[in-house]
Amino acid sequence: VPTLTRREQQQQALRRDVLDAALVQLDEGGPSSVNWRALARAVGVSPSTLYTYFDSLDALYTELILEIYGQMATEVRRTIVAEAPPAARAREAMAGYRRFAKQYPARFTLVFTDALPGYAAPAGGPTIDAQVAVMTPMIEALAELLGEANGDIETWSAPMRSRAVGAWSQLHGFVSLEVNHHLVWIDDLDAMFASMIDAMLAGISRRGPAGRAD
Amino acid sequence: VPTLTRREQQQQALRRDVLDAALVQLDEGGPSSVNWRALARAVGVSPSTLYTYFDSLDALYTELILEIYGQMATEVRRTIVAEAPPAARAREAMAGYRRFAKQYPARFTLVFTDALPGYAAPAGGPTIDAQVAVMTPMIEALAELLGEANGDIETWSAPMRSRAVGAWSQLHGFVSLEVNHHLVWIDDLDAMFASMIDAMLAGISRRGPAGRAD
Numbered sequence: 065v066p067t068l069t070r071r072e073q074q075q076q077a078l079r080r081d082v083l084d085a086a087l088v089q090l091d092e093g094g095p096s097s098v099n100w101r102a103l104a105r106a107v108g109v110s111p112s113t114l115y116t117y118f119d120s121l122d123a124l125y126t127e128l129i130l131e132i133y134g135q136m137a138t139e140v141r142r143t144i145v146a147e148a149p150p151a152a153r154a155r156e157a158m159a160g161y162r163r164f165a166k167q168y169p170a171r172f173t174l175v176f177t178d179a180l181p182g183y184a185a186p187a188g189g190p191t192i193d194a195q196v197a198v199m200t201p202m203i204e205a206l207a208e209l210l211g212e213a214n215g216d217i218e219t220w221s222a223p224m225r226s227r228a229v230g231a232w233s234q235l236h237g238f239v240s241l242e243v244n245h246h247l248v249w250i251d252d253l254d255a256m257f258a259s260m261i262d263a264m265l266a267g268i269s270r271r272g273p274a275g276r277a278d
Numbered sequence: 279v280p281t282l283t284r285r286e287q288q289q290q291a292l293r294r295d296v297l298d299a300a301l302v303q304l305d306e307g308g309p310s311s312v313n314w315r316a317l318a319r320a321v322g323v324s325p326s327t328l329y330t331y332f333d334s335l336d337a338l339y340t341e342l343i344l345e346i347y348g349q350m351a352t353e354v355r356r357t358i359v360a361e362a363p364p365a366a367r368a369r370e371a372m373a374g375y376r377r378f379a380k381q382y383p384a385r386f387t388l389v390f391t392d393a394l395p396g397y398a399a400p401a402g403g404p405t406i407d408a409q410v411a412v413m414t415p416m417i418e419a420l421a422e423l424l425g426e427a428n429g430d431i432e433t434w435s436a437p438m439r440s441r442a443v444g445a446w447s448q449l450h451g452f453v454s455l456e457v458n459h460h461l462v463w464i465d466d467l468d469a470m471f472a473s474m475i476d477a478m479l480a481g482i483s484r485r486g487p488a489g490r491a492d
Contacts, residue, residue: 178458229461
């Protein structure tokens with residue numbers, strides 16, 4: 065491990081402080097409140113000095129998105145037991161996806177909706193890999209259920225890919241509707257989520273590797 | 279129909295102009311660009327005069343959300359043939375839901391995510407009914423498929439409600455991921471959407487009124 069100079073260490077610490085301040089702003093006021101001037105003030109530098117740490121607001125957003133995907137990937141993996149059967153692993157991954165969104169709705173919304181005016185993630189850039197890392201435990205478990213040899217979904221046959229995207233869609237849609245208060249009329253969301261995921265995984269298992277959408 | 283005074287007609291026309299200007303701002307710059315000053319300027323009144331037409335920015339947002347749900351409800355119904363079988367009607371409603379989101383991603387995001395900092399829809403207010411109107415054709419078709427007597431989902435048994443919410447979740451999740459550019463790696467999204475919806479409706483029909491999640 066190369067030793068960082070004192071100056072490099074200070075730079076890293078300040079970048080970390082900026083990202084922490086941005087997470088606080090995001091959680092408290094939504095994406096539009098993540099603000100260059102307020103961030104500079106929060107970490108005690110001038111707005112122009114902040115440019116020595118981040119090239120632009122977009123560069124800062126990209127770091128923020130990477131940070132959030134990283135946190136979400138950790139939460140998705142947290143309760144997975146590597147030796148468990150694939151359906152159980154998929155269930156834990158999906159539960160983690162929901163837990164993260166419920167705990168940090170603004171972070172979830174930021175990374176999954178085009179919430180930042182004028183911001184576009186760099187094409188083919190690091191945010192893609194960071195999102196893949198969130199999905200990998202779920203995709204690897206679905207690969208086993210579907211009889212695909214590996215977790216690289218782009219190599220799967222079209223029907224299998226369609227089922228995996230259908231599963232992700234159902235998970236993502238439920239969680240999005242829930243954290244945005246569109247399911248408040250349902251008494252027991254935990255039970256409904258559990259039964260929905262069970263039915264989804266049972267359907268995938270039943271149709272299995274050679275299954276048809278009959 | 280009571281006759282409006284000339285002044286009332288002018289007021290209605292200006293309110294309409296403000297909403298149209300807000301839709302343009304939303305489509306072009308996202309939720310955070312819907313701005314009181316710019317709206318006043320767009321319709322040629324002062325910011326303070328605009329308060330004689332809308333009580334507050336929140337009141338304007340509520341009107342805007344009602345307007346968008348109304349447009350979406352129209353699109354959802356547009357291709358439904360009343361005499362068609364329920365699965366065909368559900369399919370058309372879901373296709374309309376997706377068409378609307380793809381054509382107006384900022385409007386779709388506005389009504390389905392908490393995108394407006396500080397805004398909360400009035401509790402039990404008109405935006406609830408407006409969202410129900412979007413969902414009604416789909417829910418009525420699912421009611422027939424599931425053997426429920428009516429389209430009031432809150433009266434359904436828990437398992438049937440769970441299936442309907444599961445269907446909505448899958449639709450909503452796919453569309454949300456698509457319009458936010460998370461499915462760009464898939465070549466033929468139209469075909470994948472169609473096969474996902476077919477499998478969803480086939481699953482609901484197969485399990486039918488007395489079906490179990492086996």
